Amino acid sequence: MSMSGFEGQCSNDEIRERRSDIENSEDERRQSRIGTLKKKAMNASSRFTHSLKKRGKRKIDYRVPSVSIEDVRDAREETAVHELRQKLVERGSLPPRHDDYHTLLRFLKARDFNIEKTIQMWEEMLTWRKEYGTDxxxxxxxxxxxxxxxxxxxxxxxxxxxxxxxxxxxxxxxxxxxxxxxxxxxxxxxxxxxxxxxxxxxxxxxxxxxxxxxxxxxxxxxxxxxxxxxxxxxxxxxxxxxxxxxxxxxxxxxxxxxxxxxxxxxxxxxxxxxxxxxxxxxxxxxxxxxxxxxxxxxxxxxxxxxxxxxxxxxxxxxxxxxxxxxxxxxxxxxxxxxKLVHNEEATFVRQITRMPNGQHTFDSFQMHPLKERCSDTSTAESGSDMNDYSSPNRHRSCPYPHLAPVHExxxxxxxxxxxxxxxxxxxxxxxxxxxxxxxx
Incomplete structure (x- = not known):
C-alpha cells in the first residue's frame, strides 16, 4: 500500500472516530437531559403529592378510585354568597372550617338573603357551636x-x-x-x-x-x-x-x-x-x-x-x-x-353556574375534596388554570372535612x-x- 493510501485510510478512520465521539457525546447529553427532566418531574410530583397530603392532613390512598360529583349553582346566589363571605372575613367571623360556599348559602336562604340578618344568625351559630362543643x-x-x-x-x-x-x-x-x-x-x-x-x-x-x-x-x-x-x-x-x-x-x-x-x-x-x-x-x-x-x-x-x-x-x-x-x-x-368519603383527594367536582337567562355555563372540572367546599365564591373561569394549584383563579381549599348542603x-x-x-x-x-x- 502506498503512503498516500495509508494516510487516506487513517484519515477516514479518524473521521469515523470523531463522528463516533460526537454521537456518543450527543447520546450522553441526551441521556443527561432526560435524566434531568425525569428528576425534575419526580421532584415536582413529590412536591405536588406533599402539598396534597399537607392540605388534606392525612395520607392519600391512591388505590381509592375517584368519583365525579356535579355541583349546580345559581349565578345570583353566588353573588350574594360572595358578598356575605367578604363581610364575614372583614369581621373575623369566618373560621376556615366553616368557609364553605353551600353552608353560607343555606344561612342566606334562611334569612331571605338579608345580609345583615344572616350575619347575626351566623355569628350566633358560631357562638353556640363553641359553647356546645359541636365540633x-x-x-x-x-x-x-x-x-x-x-x-x-x-x-x-x-x-x-x-x-x-x-x-x-x-x-x-x-x-x-x-x-x-x-x-x-x-x-x-x-x-x-x-x-x-x-x-x-x-x-x-x-x-x-x-x-x-x-x-x-x-x-x-x-x-x-x-x-x-x-x-x-x-x-x-x-x-x-x-x-x-x-x-x-x-x-x-x-x-x-x-x-x-x-x-x-x-x-x-x-x-x-x-x-x-x-x-x-x-x-x-x-x-x-x-x-x-x-x-x-x-x-x-x-x-x-x-x-x-x-x-x-x-x-x-x-x-x-x-x-x-x-x-x-x-x-x-x-x-x-x-372510603371515598374519608379520602379527601378522591373526588372530582364538576361545578356549573346557572345564569339568570336559564343557560348553563361550564365553570370547572377539577380534583376537589367532596367534604371541603372552602372556596372563593366568585365565578370561576373555564380553562386549564382551574387544575393548577398555583393559579390565583383556583378555588382556595381548607383542611376541614365537611360537606355543606348545596343548591337544590x-x-x-x-x-x-x-x-x-x-x-x-x-x-x-x-x-x-x-x-x-x-x-x-
Missing part, C-alpha cells in the same frame, strides 16, 4: 341508651329516595315521651340529636352524593301520625320539642326537601291540618303532602319499594337488623363509598320539622281536652 361531638359523646330510646321514640334514617336523598322516618304516633324520660334526659337526647345532625352533614350527605353522582344536601322526611293521641303529649315532650326546635331552626337551616305526613285520618285532615296551616307560609305548605292509609302507594312515586319499610307500603323489613328503623340502611354503610332545584321556604310536630301535638291535646273525638 367534636361525634368523638366525645356516646349515646348508649339508643336501643331503648328507639322503643319509645321510633325514628331514624332508612334508605334513599329516587333522587338519592336520605329518607328520614318518624313514627310520631308511637312516641311515649314520659317513658322516654325514664331512659334518658332532655340534655342527653339533645346531645344525641346534635350528634346525628353532624353525622348527617359529614357522612350521610357525602355518601349519598357519591352514590347519586350529584350534590345531595337535604332529606326526604316521612312523619307517621297513625295512633297520635294524648299519650304523645306532655310538658316534658313540649320542653324537648321546644329545645330541638331552637337547635334545628337556628343552627341547621335549609336541610329539608320534602315531607310526607302519612296515615292521617279524617280528624287530622279536617281539623288539625287546617289549624296548623295557619302558622305556616304557603311555600312551606307546598313542601308537605298529607296521605291517608289508602294513599301510601304515592310514596312509591318518590321512593323505590326496596328502600321503603313495609309498614309504609314498601317491601323492606330489615329483619336481620331488628327492623327498618334500627338498620340505618343507606349508602353511608357501604365501605367502598365511605326546589327553592322553597325552610320548614322546621320539630315546629310542625309541636303544632300537631298541641292541637291534638287541645282537641282531646275539649272532648273532641279525633280519628288518626
Amino acid at each position: 367534636t361531638i361525634l368523638e366525645d359523646f356516646e349515646f348508649g341508651e339508643l336501643e331503648e330510646v328507639l322503643q319509645y321514640y321510633p325514628q331514624g334514617y332508612h334508605g334513599v329516595d329516587k333522587e338519592g336523598r336520605p329518607v328520614y322516618i318518624e313514627r310520631l304516633g308511637k312516641a311515649h315521651p314520659s317513658r322516654l324520660m325514664h331512659i334518658t334526659t332532655i340534655d342527653r337526647y339533645l346531645n344525641y340529636h346534635v350528634q346525628e345532625f353532624e353525622r348527617t352533614l359529614q357522612e350521610k350527605f357525602p355518601a349519598c352524593s357519591i352514590a347519586a353522582k350529584r350534590q345531595i344536601s337535604s332529606t326526604t322526611t316521612i312523619l307517621d301520625v297513625q295512633g297520635l293521641g294524648m299519650k304523645n303529649f306532655s310538658r316534658t315532650a313540649a320542653n324537648l320539642l321546644s329545645a330541638v326546635t331552637k337547635i334545628d331552626s337556628s343552627y341547621y337551616p335549609e336541610t329539608l326537601h320534602q315531607m310526607y305526613i302519612v296515615n292521617a285520618g279524617s280528624g287530622f285532615k279536617k281539623m288539625l291540618w287546617p289549624a296548623t296551616q295557619k302558622f305556616l307560609d304557603s311555600k312551606t305548605i307546598a313542601k308537605i303532602q298529607i296521605l291517608d292509609s289508602k294513599s301510601l302507594y304515592k310514596l312509591l312515586e318518590v321512593i323505590d319499594s326496596s328502600q321503603l319499610p313495609d309498614f309504609l307500603g314498601g317491601s323492606c323489613t330489615c329483619a336481620a337488623e331488628g327492623g327498618c328503623l334500627r338498620s340505618n340502611k343507606g349508602p353511608w354503610n357501604d365501605p367502598d363509598i365511605m 332545584e326546589v327553592n322553597l321556604e325552610p320548614l322546621n320539622l320539630i315546629y310542625l310536630r309541636s303544632l300537631i301535638l298541641v292541637f291534638t291535646s287541645m282537641h282531646i281536652t275539649c272532648g273532641c273525638v279525633l280519628r288518626f
Whole structure:
C-alpha cells in the first residue's frame, strides 16, 4: 500500500472516530437531559403529592378510585354568597372550617338573603357551636341508651329516595315521651340529636352524593301520625320539642326537601291540618303532602319499594337488623363509598353556574375534596388554570372535612320539622281536652 493510501485510510478512520465521539457525546447529553427532566418531574410530583397530603392532613390512598360529583349553582346566589363571605372575613367571623360556599348559602336562604340578618344568625351559630362543643361531638359523646330510646321514640334514617336523598322516618304516633324520660334526659337526647345532625352533614350527605353522582344536601322526611293521641303529649315532650326546635331552626337551616305526613285520618285532615296551616307560609305548605292509609302507594312515586319499610307500603323489613328503623340502611354503610368519603383527594367536582337567562355555563372540572367546599365564591373561569394549584383563579381549599348542603332545584321556604310536630301535638291535646273525638 502506498503512503498516500495509508494516510487516506487513517484519515477516514479518524473521521469515523470523531463522528463516533460526537454521537456518543450527543447520546450522553441526551441521556443527561432526560435524566434531568425525569428528576425534575419526580421532584415536582413529590412536591405536588406533599402539598396534597399537607392540605388534606392525612395520607392519600391512591388505590381509592375517584368519583365525579356535579355541583349546580345559581349565578345570583353566588353573588350574594360572595358578598356575605367578604363581610364575614372583614369581621373575623369566618373560621376556615366553616368557609364553605353551600353552608353560607343555606344561612342566606334562611334569612331571605338579608345580609345583615344572616350575619347575626351566623355569628350566633358560631357562638353556640363553641359553647356546645359541636365540633367534636361525634368523638366525645356516646349515646348508649339508643336501643331503648328507639322503643319509645321510633325514628331514624332508612334508605334513599329516587333522587338519592336520605329518607328520614318518624313514627310520631308511637312516641311515649314520659317513658322516654325514664331512659334518658332532655340534655342527653339533645346531645344525641346534635350528634346525628353532624353525622348527617359529614357522612350521610357525602355518601349519598357519591352514590347519586350529584350534590345531595337535604332529606326526604316521612312523619307517621297513625295512633297520635294524648299519650304523645306532655310538658316534658313540649320542653324537648321546644329545645330541638331552637337547635334545628337556628343552627341547621335549609336541610329539608320534602315531607310526607302519612296515615292521617279524617280528624287530622279536617281539623288539625287546617289549624296548623295557619302558622305556616304557603311555600312551606307546598313542601308537605298529607296521605291517608289508602294513599301510601304515592310514596312509591318518590321512593323505590326496596328502600321503603313495609309498614309504609314498601317491601323492606330489615329483619336481620331488628327492623327498618334500627338498620340505618343507606349508602353511608357501604365501605367502598365511605372510603371515598374519608379520602379527601378522591373526588372530582364538576361545578356549573346557572345564569339568570336559564343557560348553563361550564365553570370547572377539577380534583376537589367532596367534604371541603372552602372556596372563593366568585365565578370561576373555564380553562386549564382551574387544575393548577398555583393559579390565583383556583378555588382556595381548607383542611376541614365537611360537606355543606348545596343548591337544590326546589327553592322553597325552610320548614322546621320539630315546629310542625309541636303544632300537631298541641292541637291534638287541645282537641282531646275539649272532648273532641279525633280519628288518626
